[in-house]
Amino acid sequence: MIDGVKQQKWWGWGEEGKAYHHEDKPKFAPFVKKMVGVDITAPVAPVPPFSSLDVPASRLSDALRADLESVLGAGFVQTDDETRVVHGFGKGVRDLLRVRSGRLSRLPDVVVYPGTQQEVERLVDAVVAADGVLIPFGGGSNIVAALEAKPDEHRQVVSVNLGRMNKVLEIDEVSGLAHIEAGVFGPDMEDQLRARGWTMGHHPDSFVWSTLGGWIATRSSGMQSDKYGDIADICRGLTMVMPGRVLTLRPLPSTSSGPSVREMVLGSEGRLGIITSAWVNVHRIPEVRELQAYFFPTYEDGLKACQEIVESDAAVMMARVSDAIETQYIMANGKKSSRLGSLSSKAIQKIMLQKGWDLEKIAMSFVGFEGSPTHVRYEKGLVSKIVRRHGGMGVGKGPGSLYDQKKYDTPYIRDFMLDRGLVADVSETSTPWAYAEQIHTNTVAAFQRAMDEIGVRGVVFCHLSHSYHSGACQYFTFAIADSSPDAEKTYDHAKRVIQQSFMDNHGTVSHHHGVGEEHSPWMDQDISPAGVFIQQALFDGVDPGRNLNPGKIIHEGAPGISTNSTEA
Template structure:
């Protein structure tokens, strides 16, 4: 490991020693038993030691190794087995299944840690001159197979970890812009900005283990994007190193300079170069920040309320509503309550029953407010009226405070579930408001039918996570009870059913996770064959040797496995 650069554990999400625990959540075991028939309290097999892995030897040539040593210094040229394995995959469920089985794929031959843009330029030119494959690496949190080399890749594979490029370089306080290096992790970036009274306001689920460059490369969205915008709104300019040249885009509020080059880089997943820094919108830290919790009699009522909130004068920071199963999941994750909170919960349930609500069908919502005290008070009043008009009920700040404290812990549950024979993953899409309720019901129905056909227990649930003028993102989570040798095939069935459902009912392949290799089979349905043709020609023109993260976004294989290493 390199001092100052965070690294996730080789076999799962996040920091070694941190894990999801059920012992302080008395309702959780019963919830899982009810949904998928698994006893999460049973003993599990320990993770095998790293020494049990058969790690392929590095294929880095002596000549290229010497060049990298000269450019970076030997300390920042790492070829040890564990560092290479950590950089071989992202953290998708397919990645975790494979690595636990010892199926390491095409492990990088070397991991490089540049500390300046000049070093990035020199190492990229050296790599392309040697006809090597170069894969940029931020926090390693990607879940759509954007970080792995193609199977059977015969060329040298180089992972470029950007973690040393982690500084806020400049803040233009007049314009509300900050110039920030691309390898900075979310918490470190916010600490640097907060120390000067600023925030970027971008908080994806992966915030703790993802970087600014990774957000740009995947068109990330954050929990507070209803106010601050997606990364495509936040990123106003950037610098990207390409073979033999450097792209520099100034931080302009808008422009009419032909097809947007900035837009071409956003979501490019390393196919066009290595992003080294970006100019982003920043904002003064708000005076008041508050999350309020609400309940609706049905998920459809919650969807209608969010649509109306977007159309109102209430520019909320976040508007999230969970369907009935996810609502039960959230409540099952609550810790053992004290007497006062238990009485409060029972009182709320009595009110719901008096209203004629079916407690198995209720939908929980979190709505966030930021700004001055007067502004927050005004927005809460507007939202309260909309909630009431849609049959909803406000329950105060308590649940929202708990959600805010635990919002980055969710990814740890995937490792916990895999330990117990449960495959858990997510898929997200956007649709116009007119199709939001329909696509939700279709995905639930198709998933359950697919699981019934396979003869396995499974559950899928959803929340609306981001709202726009014309539509919204819905974020689906699914879990399947399958610890057989064929669990990856079972996962494939579920993933295909969900993604095809998106295509059939006015959705997109992804809202903010990107394309990678997982979602590319549906790309033609999403953007049309002509759209794929344009993307292919862009990648071929910039990268004719297919050296820059080949096989991502466009490939001819099935999810997770591309088939043509020279394909754009």
Template sequence: MSPMDEPGTQTTPLDAPGRSPRTDQAAQDAVEGDGVQHMKWWGWGREGVAFTHQDKPRLRDFVLENVGVDLDTPGRPALDFDELDVPASRAPQGLLDALGAAAGAGHVRTTPMERVVHTYGKSLRDLLRLRAGDLPRTPDVVVYPGDEDAIRGVVDAVADAGAVLIAFGGGSNISGSLHPPADEERPVVSLDLGRMNRVLEVDEESRLARVQAGVLGPDLEDQLGARGWTMGHVPDSFTHSTLGGWIATRSSGAQSDKYGDIADLTRGLRVVQPGRLVVTRPVPSEATGPSVREMLIGSEGRLGVITEAWVQVHRLPQNREIIGYFFPSFEAGVAAMRDISASDASTVLTRVSDARETAFSFATSKASKGLSHLVSSGLKEYLRRRGWDLDAICLSFVGFEGDADAVKDDKSRVKKIVKAHGGIVVGKGPGTLYDQKKFDTPYIRDYILDRGALADVSDTAAAWSGLLPLYRHVREQADAAFARVGVKGWVMCHLSHSYHGGACLYFTFAFRQTSETPLVEYDVVKGAIQQAFVDAGGTLSHHHAVGTEHARWLAEDISPAGEAMIGELLGAVDPDRRLNPGAIVG
């Protein structure tokens, strides 16, 4: 699927509000280098792909009422790239020569655009800093290696020069795992793996594929699909994230109920460290002491550069259905997801939104279509007769894959559980809409940011017994934080990624920017939500990694001794802090 075909988004002409033709051309020039496409330097996605509310008649009033921002306000123009004060490259000629010898001189870049594109990820903090021209430190050089030997040469050249190396995949990270420390005085090298984007082989008997780390999600699935296989890993960042990035951040995908998260899918790894290569075999299990594979998964570039991985693959399913359900309350929906996970039903995904997220979904529907059409006058009357509070309706999606008989049986089992918790079956329509809109959220965030609203996400996981208390605590703490900032705010949530013992809760929050220091306001709200996670027994992140954004809660999550163990591991492998210093543990 090409970027222009991303469901739910629309192409935007270069002269649309918030877009600068000179900015767009500069970005286009940058993405064509080395055949590696990058996202906009100032936002999410490719140039020309954007969200709009004009065909969603309920969204303007919804955002105005709940966030206090009028979407009809023209978008604030992005800075023209030429307005940025980009620090000069500090890369010494000797380092540039060594990098050129390793990767090829034509694959070593020091242009301002290349270095800005590789400075940040795509968190709200990253975008606010970029749009303010806040560039205290950029990489000094970007290198595009074509194979593992080139990476080994680059890593060794960096070590020999006393420089710093930060591995770069799709640039979609939202936890602050990519930017160089502002006070870093050593030369900084960004190692972009975008040229290493191939499925190298498929072991059909073992159902394993050997894949280069720089492959983007759509390219990976296209290559596997051509051979009749799928990895089944579909995070929200799927279109713009890479296999290596998924492994480095311990990613989960929407379909992890069936396929597992990236730690389940990754069986073998090859990782380059200064002067050596770490290789773990693609065996189904092992008893070889503390797991080296597990140490590398989630290491965020601190333990080396992932070059390739053996991953589990599955045959493409004969049938796929995403069915929508309504529940009278979030509590009922959570209980149903818990019972589905404990049942004999095989599902590919289980998700239920709270009433606020359901209302938002209704508001993002087009006229007379989608979710808003589902809540027709006839259905509303039927639900009223059943005693439902229409403002408390919670929308759920459950996915099924397999042969026709298996899907039919699983749907029947789930239907019984849904009915036992007071829910009703809505049908395939919402599921189709879910598949079309599941990659839209970052575009919506950028769209409302252009119009003065700050929006972000935070995710956690907890045991089934603690999910609802955690949910309520987060809601309370977020509302209290909005009050401290003095803004009208909105926080909503869905449950996803169900496990035997618990599930993920994924929160989205938004509020109107009211000062010239938006990061101060943002930190109050984001900090309150993250603190609520650990205070209520959840983890600091389910799948968005630690980075620098969440590092201050690490000791509360895994204990001070656990944090110290991670620091000791990183220090033993990289005593000079040459590999992505600052991520996870400073």
């Protein structure tokens, strides 16, 4: 490890010693038992020690090592086994299943840590001259297989960790722009901005373990994107190192300069070069920030309310609504209530029953407000009227405060589930509003049919997470009770069914996680074969030697197999 550069544990999410615990959540074990039949209170086997792994040897040549050390210094050229394993995978389910079972495939031969723009330029040229493969690495939180070398890659593989390039370089306070190095993690970036009274406002679930460069490379979206925009809106300019040249895009509010090169880089997943810094929109820290919680009789009522909120004068920071099963999941994750909290909960349920609500169908919603006290009061008033029009009710800011405190802990639950034979993952998409209910209903039904077909218990739930003028993102979480050696095949079946349902119901392959190798089989359905042709021509033109993270975005085989309906 390199001083000052955070590194996740090799076998799961986040830092060693931090994990999800259910003991203080009395409703969670019964919820899991009810949904998938698994007893999460039973003892589990510990994760095997790292020493038990058979790590393939590095293939780094003496010549390339010497070149890299001359550019970076020997201390920033790492070939130890654990560093290579950590950088050889993202944190997708397939990644975790493979690394836990010791199926390590093609690891990077070396991990390098440049500290300056000039060092990135020199190392890119050195690796390309040696006909090596370059894979940019941010925080390692990617879940679509965008960080792995191809299994049959015979060339030397270099993982480029930008963690030393982590500074806010400049703030243009007149324009509301900041120039920031691409390797900065979310919390470190916000700390630097907040010290000067600013915020970028971009908070994905992976915020603690992802970087600015990674957000740009995958077209990330954050929890507060309803106000601040997706990273495609936030990123106004950037610098990217390419073989033999450097792309520099100035931070302009808008341009008419032909096909947008900025848009070509957004979501490029390392296939065009290594992003080293970016100019981004920043905002003054708001006076008031508040999350209010609401309930609706059904998820469909909540969807319609969110659409109306977007169409109204209430420019909220976030508008999120969970379907019935996810609402039960959220409530099951609550800690043991105090007497006052228990009474309050019972009082709310009594009101719901008096309204004729079915407690098995209720949908929970969080709406976020930011700005001056006057502005927040005005927006809350507008939202309250919309909620009531759709049969909903407000329950105050207590649940929202709890959600705000725990929002970055969610990824830890996947490791907890895997320990107990539960394979859990997420898939997200976006559709026009006209198809929002349809894609939810049909995707849930398709998943359940798939589980029935193979005789495995599973559960899927969903929330609307990001809203736009014409539509919204819906974020599906699914869990499968399979601790057998065939768990990866079961996961594949479920994942393919969900992704194909997106295609069949007017959705996109991914809203903000990117493509990688996981989603590439559906790209021709998503953007048409002609769209894939354009992307391929772009990658071939920029990188004819296939040195820049080859195999991502354009489908080249596994894990997708084909693109024919649910057999994709």
